[in-house]
Structures are given as structure tokens and as C-alpha cells.
Amino acid sequence: MVKICCIGAGYVGGPTMAVIALKCPDVEVVVVDISAPRIEGWNSERLPIYEPGLDDVVRQCRGRNLFFSTDVERHVADAGIVFVSVNTPTKTRGLGAGKAADLTYWESAARIIADVSRSDKIVVEKSTVPVKTAEAIEKILAHNSKGGNIRYQILSNPEFLAEGTAIQDLFSPDRVLIGGRETPEGRAAVAALKSIYARWVPDDRIITTNLWSAELSKLAANAFLAQRISSVNAISALCEATGADVTEVANSIGKDSRIGPRFLSASVGFGGSCFQKDILNLVYICECYGLPEVANYWRQVIRINDYQKSRFVNRVVSSMFNTVAGKKVAVLGFAFKKDTGDTRETPAIDVCKGLVGDKAVVSIYDPQVTEEQVQRDLVMNKFDWDHPRHLQPMSPSSAKHVAVSWDAYEAARGAHAVCILTEWDEFRRLDYQRMYDAMHKPAFLFDGRNVVDPDKLRRIGFVVYSIGKPPDHWLRDMPAVA
Numbered sequence: 001m002v003k004i005c006c007i008g009a010g011y012v013g014g015p016t017m018a019v020i021a022l023k024c025p026d027v028e029v030v031v032v033d034i035s036a037p038r039i040e041g042w043n044s045e046r047l048p049i050y051e052p053g054l055d056d057v058v059r060q061c062r063g064r065n066l067f068f069s070t071d072v073e074r075h076v077a078d079a080g081i082v083f084v085s086v087n088t089p090t091k092t093r094g095l096g097a098g099k100a101a102d103l104t105y106w107e108s109a110a111r112i113i114a115d116v117s118r119s120d121k122i123v124v125e126k127s128t129v130p131v132k133t134a135e136a137i138e139k140i141l142a143h144n145s146k147g148g149n150i151r152y153q154i155l156s157n158p159e160f161l162a163e164g165t166a167i168q169d170l171f172s173p174d175r176v177l178i179g180g181r182e183t184p185e186g187r188a189a190v191a192a193l194k195s196i197y198a199r200w201v202p203d204d205r206i207i208t209t210n211l212w213s214a215e216l217s218k219l220a221a222n223a224f225l226a227q228r229i230s231s232v233n234a235i236s237a238l239c240e241a242t243g244a245d246v247t248e249v250a251n252s253i254g255k256d257s258r259i260g261p262r263f264l265s266a267s268v269g270f271g272g273s274c275f276q277k278d279i280l281n282l283v284y285i286c287e288c289y290g291l292p293e294v295a296n297y298w299r300q301v302i303r304i305n306d307y308q309k310s311r312f313v314n315r316v317v318s319s320m321f322n323t324v325a326g327k328k329v330a331v332l333g334f335a336f337k338k339d340t341g342d343t344r345e346t347p348a349i350d351v352c353k354g355l356v357g358d359k360a361v362v363s364i365y366d367p368q369v370t371e372e373q374v375q376r377d378l379v380m381n382k383f384d385w386d387h388p389r390h391l392q393p394m395s396p397s398s399a400k401h402v403a404v405s406w407d408a409y410e411a412a413r414g415a416h417a418v419c420i421l422t423e424w425d426e427f428r429r430l431d432y433q434r435m436y437d438a439m440h441k442p443a444f445l446f447d448g449r450n451v452v453d454p455d456k457l458r459r460i461g462f463v464v465y466s467i468g469k470p471p472d473h474w475l476r477d478m479p480a481v482a
């Protein structure tokens with residue numbers, strides 16, 4: 001039986017390996033992690049991550065050919081293919097701080113592989129890494145192998161799943177990308193990995209390239225996707241200034257088949273564990289290769305994203321007579337997008353910090369995010385979230401003037417304003433009349449995701465702001481937003 005081991009049981013390692021196990025019943029798949037609570041979660045009825053369809057996949061193969069373990073050494077030693085899907089955070093100190101990828105976890109995984117391997121292995125980069133990482137990994141393995149003359153082939157097989165649709169994306173990917181060395185051994189390794197995916201992915205969707213193209217394609221894909229959002233968000237600011245409607249503009253340009261309709265929803269800003277981190281990584285690589293103009297081009301995607309988040313906070317404060325001091329503001333949605341409990345780099349963190357900075361009292365409701373998570377996020381330093389949980393520096397304090405509620409109506413009771421920051425479907429179906437009746441007047445609603453019908457809410461009596469839509473009279477009469 002072929003044995004696969006995956007180092008890292010996170011948002012990528014867990015779902016990806018579960019789908020491989022489901023589609024390849026003759027392959028034994030073991031997912032290992034240094035975090036005992038995470039592995040306990042994967043072996044329990046309550047999985048450590050929320051992802052539609054994931055429970056069902058895990059239930060079908062766990063204990064059959066899918067296993068979760070903390071015994072990293074044993075399972076790495078036994079496997080013929082080792083995926084590495086560990087954290088690749090942004091460095092916070094030293095050379096490249098604030099931009100470069102921190103490969104500490106990747107390097108430690110590589111050293112474990114070198115330590116325990118007694119047979120040839122294919123090592124697969126599943127984590128998102130800087131271009132040329134495979135070269136460094138090859139050197140670590142070659143110089144540290146304790147098991148004699150072991151041959152390693154490094155492949156780049158970046159993951160393109162999006163959270164909330166991970167299972168769907170894994171069942172039916174737009175493409176699977178495999179990069180390898182252009183040598184007979186490299187080509188054989190690519191073929192071996194390809195034969196795993198070929199069980200359910202059509203041949204024309206499995207792309208094989210050289211190693212560096214595969215590594216760079218992952219960073220480039222995320223940069224292009226994030227750039228689309230920053231582009232439509234930049235246009236949203238112009239829409240508000242001119243009376244154009246960003247939904248109409250996005251619809252009009254998206255009909256052009258060269259542009260296409262997807263990923264054109266204006267928002268309070270993009271979040272998630274990948275976009276910002278991967279673009280910073282790209283910026284750093286460009287700088288290292290002496291390409292400052294290219295670096296600045298991509299840096300601007302993040303600048304516009306930061307601008308969009310602060311523009312939203314400024315809009316809230318300036319609309320409410322330029323002060324939110326002591327006013328309750330309800331925040332609906334804290335996850336970085338719907339259908340996930342993930343809060344990594346969610347725009348809600350910056351918006352809540354901005355509101356609290358102006359002395360608002362913030363009351364948050366999200367159907368999937370716990371109070372503990374919200375409190376951690378609001379006191380954590382930038383980028384610290386991207387480390388295994390037990391290694392994250394813990395601040396003893398919790399965020400002041402922030403409460404978490406398990407009910408949207410409760411969050412809004414007695415509030416002066418409601419801010420919608422995640423596009424959860426249930427926010428479209430709320431009884432806004434009921435909410436309005438329990439709020440201070442004038443009652444404001446700031447829709448950072450364009451989920452509500454502004455005209456309907458205006459008829460109830462709300463003063464409404466929707467991203468990129470013509471503002472109503474109230475907002476037009478308020479001082480200009482910086």
C-alpha cells in the first residue's frame with residue numbers, strides 16, 4: 001500500500017489529505033502535527049476547522065485509510081510521499097521583517113524528514129513558499145540525511161483551495177499544479193504524484209511545470225486575485241464620490257469575457273491568511289531581485305486594501321457627528337468571509353480597532369467565531385496569528401470596550417449603528433425592523449459587504465451606507481471622509 005504523510009494538520013493539510021484519502025482508498029494517508037489539541041480535534045466529533053462538507057468526507061475515511069497523529073517521526077519515516085503543509089508566516093523581526101516569509105517551520109519539517117528517513121522520498125511543498133525554496137530544501141536534505149544514501153525529489157504542488165468552498169474546490173479543482181526537476185528522477189516523481197490526483201482530476205486539469213514556475217504561480221495567482229478586489233474597491237471610492245453604483249459598474253465590466261464576472265464584489269477589504277502575506281512575500285522577492293518598480297506595483301494592492309478599511313471606519317465616525325465615543329456599535333460578522341470560522345487577517349479586526357480607537361463600545365456577532373477568538377485577535381500583534389497556536393505569544397489582556405454576543409438582535413439592542421463586515425447569508429434574512437425598533441435614533445447601518453437592500457432599510461428609517469453606492473442625503477451632508 002502506498003503511504004502518504006502530511007506534516008501540518010491545518011486548513012490545508014486536513015481537508016486536502018481527507019479528500020486524497022477519500023478518492024484513493026488504496027492509499028494510506030496520515031496527517032501529523034506538533035499541536036496535540038489540533039490532532040485531538042481531528043480525531044474527535046468536532047473537527048478543529050469549520051468547512052462545509054468536511055465532516056462528511058472525514059467520517060467516510062477516518063480510521064479506514066485516513067489517520068491523524070502527533071507521532072511525526074514515525075509516520076514521516078514510513079511514507080513514500082511526504083507533503084509539507086506547515087505555516088509560512090510573515091517575518092516580524094530581522095532581515096525582511098514585515099514582508100519576507102519566515103521558513104522556520106518549513107526548515108524544521110525538512111530537518112525531521114532528513115533525520116528519520118531510511119528510504120527514498122518524494123517531498124511535496126504544499127505550503128506557499130518563496131520562489132527557489134525547493135533549492136534550499138534540497139540542500140538541507142542532502143546535508144543532513146542520517147539514513148545513508150537516501151534520494152529525495154522535491155516537488156512544488158501549491159494549493160489553490162479557498163476557505164468556505166474547500167471541499168468543492170478539492171473535488172473539482174480548476175487545476176492541479178505540479179512542478180519538479182527536469183531530470184528523469186524529477187519527471188518520475190511528478191508522474192507519481194500526478195497518478196494520485198489523476199484518480200479524480202481530469203488529465204487536462206493537471207499542469208506540470210518546472211519547480212520555479214510552480215512556486216511563483218501560487219504567489220502570482222493570489223496577487224492577481226487580490227489585485228482584482230483592490231481594483232474594484234478603488235472604483236467603489238470613486239462611485240461614492242460621483243453617484244455611480246459599484247454593483248452596476250462591476251456587472252457592466254464583468255460582462256466583458258476578457259474580464260469576467262467573478263471576484264468583482266466591492267467590500268470593506270479583503271482578508272484571510274493568504275492574500276496579504278503572499279503579496280508581501282512577492283514584494284520582498286522582487287526587491288531582492290532588484291526590481292523595485294515591480295515591488296511597488298504589487299505593494300499598492302495592499303495599500304488600497306488598507307485604505308478601504310480605514311475609509312470605512314472614517315465613514316462610520318464622520319456620519320455619526322464625528323464621534324462614536326461611548327456609543328454602542330454592533331458589528332455583524334467577524335470571519336474574513338462567509339462559511340468559515342477563520343478570522344485570520346479579517347478586515348473586522350482593523351475596523352473594530354479603529355472604532356474602539358475612537359472610543360466606541362463594540363458589540364460583535366458572528367455565527368462561527370467564538371468570544372475567545374475575537375479577544376485573541378484584537379490584542380494580538382500583526383502577523384503573530386500565523387504560528388502554531390501553542391507558540392503564539394499570549395497577551396494577558398483582553399480588548400477593552402468589546403463584547404461578543406451570540407445573537408444579532410442582542411448585539412444591536414441599544415446600538416447607534418450596525419456595521420456588516422461579513423457576507424453571511426443569514427444577514428440578508430434578518431428582521432431589520434425589529435433591530436431598528438431597539439436602536440437609538442438616528443439608527444445607522446453601514447454595509448461593508450453590500451448584503452442588504454439599502455432602499456428597503458431606508459424605508460424602515462435607517463440612515464444607510466453601502467460600499468460603492470450613492471450615499472443618501474445624510475451622509476452627503478456630513479464632512480468629507482479623509
Ligand SMILES: NC(=O)c1ccc[n+]([C@@H]2O[C@H](COP(=O)([O-])OP(=O)(O)OC[C@H]3O[C@@H](n4cnc5c(N)ncnc54)[C@H](O)[C@@H]3O)[C@@H](O)[C@H]2O)c1
Pocket residue numbers: 007008009010011012013032033034035038072085086087088105106108109126127128129159160161162163273274386387388389
Ligand atoms: N488556508 C488556506 O486557505 C491556504 C490555501 C492555500 C495555501 N495555504 C498555505 O498552506 C500553508 C498552511 O496553511 P494553513 O492555513 O493550513 O495553516 P495552519 O496554521 O492552519 O496549519 C499549519 C499546521 O502546521 C503545523 N506545524 C507547523 N510546524 C510543524 C512541524 N514542524 N511539524 C508538524 N506540524 C507543524 C501547525 O501546528 C499547524 O497545525 C501556508 O503556507 C499557507 O500559506 C493556505
Ligand SMILES: O=c1ccn([C@@H]2O[C@H](COP(=O)(O)OP(=O)(O)O[C@H]3O[C@H](CO)[C@@H](O)[C@H](O)[C@H]3O)[C@@H](O)[C@H]2O)c(=O)[nH]1
Pocket residue numbers: 128159160161162163164222225229262263264265266267268269270271272273274275336337338
Ligand atoms: O469579490 C470578492 C471576492 C473576495 N473578497 C474577499 O477576499 C478575501 C479572500 O477571499 P477568497 O479568495 O474567496 O478566500 P481565501 O480562502 O482567502 O482564498 C484565497 O487564498 C487561498 C490561499 O492561498 C487560495 O488558495 C485561494 O485560491 C484564494 O482564493 C475575503 O475576505 C473575501 O471576502 C472580496 O472582497 N471581493
